[in-house]
Amino acid sequence: MxxxxxxxxxxxxxxxxxxxxxxxxxxxxxxxxxxxxxxxxxxxxxxxxxxxxxxxxxxxxEPKPGFGNYALLLSPSVTRVALTTLRICVITTVITVVLAYLVAYCWVHAGPRAQRVMLLGIILPLWVSALVRAFAWITLLRRDGLINSALAGAGLIDAPLPLLWNEFGVVVGLVHYMLPYGILPLAASLRSIDGSLMLAARGLGATRGQTFSMVYLPLSIPGIVASAILVFIFSLGFYITPALLGGGRSMMITEYISIQIIEVLRWGLGTTLAVTLVMIIALLLAVVSRVLDLRKLFGAK
Amino acid sequence: MSDAALTPTAPTRIASWVVICFLLLPLLVIVPISLTDQDYLSMPVDGISLRHYANLFTSREWLWSFTQSLIIASISTLLAVSLGTLCAIGCWRLGNRISEAVRLLMLLPMIVPTIVYVLGFYRLLVDLKLLGTYLGVIISHVVTGIPYVVVIVSTALASFDLRYDQAARSLGATMSQSIRLVLLPNIKAAVASSAIFAFIHSWDELLIVLFIAGRSIFTLPRRIWDGINDKLDPTMAAVATMLLLISAALLFLDLALRKRES
Known part of the structure; x- marks a missing residue:
């Protein structure tokens, strides 16, 4: 070098x-x-x-100097939005990381041909606009969408299931959007695990399950943390999917901010929420940077 | 690694393919919907029809949005790639505290949610009287696109042997000659790849445009946003399918570039 x-x-x-x-x-x-x-x-x-x-x-x-805007953070409407955001982001992160681990594990240990096909499956969605993806989910999930008509056609349901414009729809859309971001750092981390350690564990008499849970899984924790933090942060600040699939009902923080600015013109509250969002993200990254190299996380290295 | 200790069991493998299908199938479902013979969003009933595509390609609004997006994304890409590449080269050669600070600055747009940035940018444009102008939109797409370029080009530079540059310089090349004739030919795949990224970044960008584009600028994402919120008709599926095809084409272009490079 x-x-x-x-x-x-x-x-x-x-x-x-x-x-x-x-x-x-x-x-x-x-x-x-x-x-x-x-x-x-x-x-x-x-x-x-x-x-x-x-x-x-x-x-x-704005509207007047001081910490007045920050006092508003404790108002009921703001705390409701904050709790909805937190709930949706935590659920999304947990589901995404579990599914991402599954895919990353199989991807990393697959044969070369399967690896190429899986790579396409993982990165093609990454290249497709969030709007197109949200539109696809709307055609599938709405009241007279493909899933409800298929279920009704098969005689499985009498009334359409409420799949869209609620938290369920938002979580499905978010998990779909975030999965590639969850898979890629996890796969990078799993690839760097030394395979001979698992062989040694097996050779010393550990079962498959023990080898995984006592050797492989602990070694992959940095990857899990990286993937979870990336997905959580992106979910917190994401606008398009929650706004389109939530339909204004399960409103998350980003949509609430835009309403403060565009509709009710409360710049003070809007910017205060934005600052709080950045502070939370900075805090999370500061904590995580003690165990991870952040530049690696954002592809800068 | 095909040893028995690491090969996933059959159920695990099947589950992972199910997740891959979850990623891909919702995207593919818009293709048959765009070919429906009905007037509402549905699968084709009595056969396929291309009339929603005909609608799309004869709609002045959609074509105008397409043109606007293409212009904005092309100019933004050109600027972001040239400025970003120069910046990456400078940072790489300097390697001091200032270049470290610049690299940190470049990480900001990737970490800070766009909704936060757009509030401040809106106010700045109000002050500069640039609200609702192409210039305003292009500036925002350039400054948020440059970081991707810097990151991608820096990665390529990190594996370029500096001694080639030193050799060129010691043989009498000026700095600009060395950059043009020695450095750029070696990183051109990464530069091209960063151009694809910068283009998609601008082409897909919605939130900034929603805030600052005023009444005159209706980029493709903005038109789609309005379409999803107002009228969900199969023309939307035709647009979405076209965008899906463009994304897929750019992805394969990028993969081909990277393959040639390695």
Whole structure:
């Protein structure tokens, strides 16, 4: 590994101060490279970071300066939305991670041909717009949708089942959306487990079940955590699927925020909820970063 | 690894294929619905019909949305890819605290929910009087698309041997010559792949457009959003099928690029 590549690695900041100082003296030589990063950086600072900070600012200043907006977080309507969001996200995360583990395990240990087919099954949905996916679920789940008409046609139900515009519909749509995000980090983690450990366990007399639960499963915990945190965070901040499949009834935080802004024009409350959402995500990531490399989680490494 | 200790049992394998079907079948179901001979969303009853596609391709609104989305996504992709690639190269060569900070900045749009960002961006556009303009939409798609480009190109750079660049420079190449003639040819697959990502990012983007596009800009996602909320007719299924095909085509293009690279 060359020195510069090494320097680009995350461990760089932990280096000895003398090395840092030496590098700083070379800044002049690097002027050209600063020119390369400048346009993108300036754009992001102006049109991404500044608006983001503006959201924080508004939450403390509108309609009047102070913490008034944050006191509203305890109001019944906000706590109801928060609880709905939390419930839906936890259920989604648990179901997604269990299914993702199943798929990742079989994917990683499948033959080369099966692996290729499964790869397509896992990443094709990732490339399809959330709108198209929500539309597909609507055609399946609504009152006179394909599932209800099939069940009624088979004489299994008398009245259509309520599958859409409720929490059930939202969870189905979310699990479908999040599964690839759950599977990919888990599969990466399962791939790095040394297979000879399982052979050793078997050789020492452990049953299949014991080998899995006492050797394989504990070794895959970092992957489970990575997958769960990614799915949970994405679910918390996701707008399209909950808004379309929830039909305004089981409203989650993102839809509630947009209503505050677009319909009732309460910027103070809207931005306060947005800030709270970011804070919760930051807190979760801070806790998880103690056990995981976050850049790896977001594909930056 | 095909050893007995790790091979999944038959029931586990079957269950995993059931999950794969759960991922794929709901997407595929829109294809037959788009071919229905009925006037409402249903499977074909007395045979298939292409009239919902005919509706789609003669609808001025849908075609206009398609054009708008194509223009916005193309310009955004061009900008995001060029700026993002330069930024990735700069960060890679610098490898100091500043480039670390830039990389962290690039992670933000991937972590912070779009709903949070769009509130602040809306206010900024109000101040700049850019609400409801192409420029506003394109800026937002560029700044949220650049991070994907930086991440994808950085990954390719991490496996590029810096000594090629050093050799070119020591043989008298200028920095821009070295980048154009030595570096870019070696990472062009990753750059192309990042372009596909940036394009899809803009092409599919809904939430920002809902807030800032005003009355004049109706991108494809916005038109679909309105369609789902107002009238669910089989034309929607035809649109969804077209989008599904475009996504699949781009995916295979990306897979082919990555295969050629490796």
């Amino acid at each position: 060359s020195a510069l590549q090494d320097a680009a690695s995350p461990g760089y900041l932990d280096r000895a101060p003398s090395q840092l100082r030496r590098r700083r003296f070379q800044l002049g030589d690097n002027a050209a490279f600063y020119v390369l990063i400048a346009p993108a950086t300036v754009l992001l600072l102006t049109f991404y970071l500044y608006p983001l900070l503006q959201v924080f600012w508004i939450s403390f200043t």
